[in-house]
Amino acid sequence: MTNATVTATRAALPRRSVVVLLAVALGAAATAAFASPVQVAQATLDGARFGLVIALSGVGLSLIFATTGLFNFAHGEFVTFGAILAWLCNVMLGLPLTLAAAVAVIGGAAAGASVEYGIWRPLRRHGVGLVAAIVVSIGLAMFTRHLFLFFFHGQSRSYREYTVQQAWHLLGVQLLPKDLVTMLVALAALAALGIFLKRSRTGQAVRATADDPDLSQASGIATDRVVLLVWSLGGALAALGGVVLALDDQVSWDMGFRVLLLVIAGVTLGGLGTVRGAIAGGLIIGVVTQLSTLWAPSELKYVFALIALVAILIFRPQGIFGRAQRIG
């Protein structure tokens, strides 16, 4: 990119962030017309928590898409895998939840790496096309999801600790301690990822591969190893997302599949390929979903998020923070 384009993009970023903040503030204000400020604040807080969980679960999907071009429809299964693995360690083996979560993260990384090594790398070598790869990911999702059902059975279960908690009250708004922990953990993980991508050499290699795989390979970057790393990170973060999602929602065989569309909505809205985009998109989806319950039946809350997804794909497919590219 030329210097002029770089400065133009840099100037555009704060402007875009301001627009996003304005839009959300307007939405909250509009909703306040239907409900009290306390309700709006509560909904925004709940939405922010859900949004951060979505962002955490989806940032891996976003990076995988950016570096390999594959839209991994099986990403929700990493989320479920993390939650179930943590449950096994917590309930069956008796480990404390923090340790079980760590095991889940490592397990998620291993799952991501094995899927890339065992399935996607051979497929890329064989020259299997984009559409075929998407269909394979759909089949893989159905296969693993029903394996989970097979072994975990249909009912949802919760972890041993932190199931019932006393809520804190701040100015009329309720906050559960575990929700605060969820938000902090998600923010910390996402921030760490962002710093890793921006500051470290390997992170730079990841960004280069996302930008232009051929040029990166020609410059000496081992793109195969970069892709393996991206899949491991994606699996690990999604597994962590599953653990924190299950804190609120309980562990079930299809929990990942149920949030998959929302996760996709979040990362697409924010802009595929950027951590900042995943966070922004996730937050918007979470807050929009929760705010909508103030004036629409709560069973329809996900519909608004999906409508936002369809709208963004039609009008601005690169999302908020993505770069304009030809998508058709």
Add this chain to the structure above:
Amino acid sequence: MDLAAAGVDALRAAIAPATAAYALAALGLNLQFGYAGLLNLGHAGFMAVGAYGLATTVAVFGGGFWLGVAVGLAAAAAFGLLLGMPTVRLRADYLAITTIAASEILRFVLRSGWAQPWTGGVYGLQRFAEEFYALNPFATSNNYAIGPVVVDARTLWLMVVGWALVAAAAVLLVLLLRSPWGRVLSSVRQDEDLARSLGKNVFAYKLQALVIGGVLGGVAGILLAVDQQNVNPDNYGSVVTFFVYTIVILGGAGRAMAPVTGAVVFWLVISATDSVLRQAVDSGTVSWSWFGPQQVGVARFVLVGLALMLIVVFRPQGLFTWRRRVRT
């Protein structure tokens, strides 16, 4: 273990009205995916629209059965236009997300309490096909034998109508695809830019393929609804779309008559496997503690997921070519 009984069950499934419905849906999806190259992951939405068009007209508004069918077909066409106009120009993965989002939005709305007066909400609608069964020329008190399979008169009537529809649709599609229209569509899938450079309105051809395929999906939905005399929003989830994809790919995407054989083979194998597994569990041949009666029902989904992956990878029909991500 009674393999003969399993064989009869499999044959019954292979010629059942539901299989005819899936064959129709697959014919439609084959036109959209195999011929026009549209990765439509929302095919269940077309089926739902057709089914609910019929059910709501008859059960809620008291209209006649044939009026209901007309409404269902018109609604499927309208859904296709509404869905297709903004999205048909999108790249495969974005079109996939948009279509699955649209299908899920539809499902959420259909099952909501807000729409309950028209759609029956989560309970769905029943009893809307009496007029159809009144036309049954077969004596209702008799059972009929087709080889080793015994069916009652109502099922036989529906089978006759269903498979006649499949035959008619297949013939029409073959004629359509051999026509100049079909040849342009084929060229659009193979090289869109070339077709456009020759002056063909690529957008219009893709949209027409989407709508025609969608109407066939609507017919399939109507047939399924009449078979079960029940419409329920959760019967039209994304799993149905994935089953239809497996059928299309199994038969061979892009060949006109292939979806019909795909549907028959698909349900034959699923039914046979179900039957054998159920017998194995019941008779005690298989007495592993982790494989009980409820696992038998899950087995089919595990198999379908696995089959989808394996078929796409090892029998791609030469239809999928590796295209580098286009960047400007």
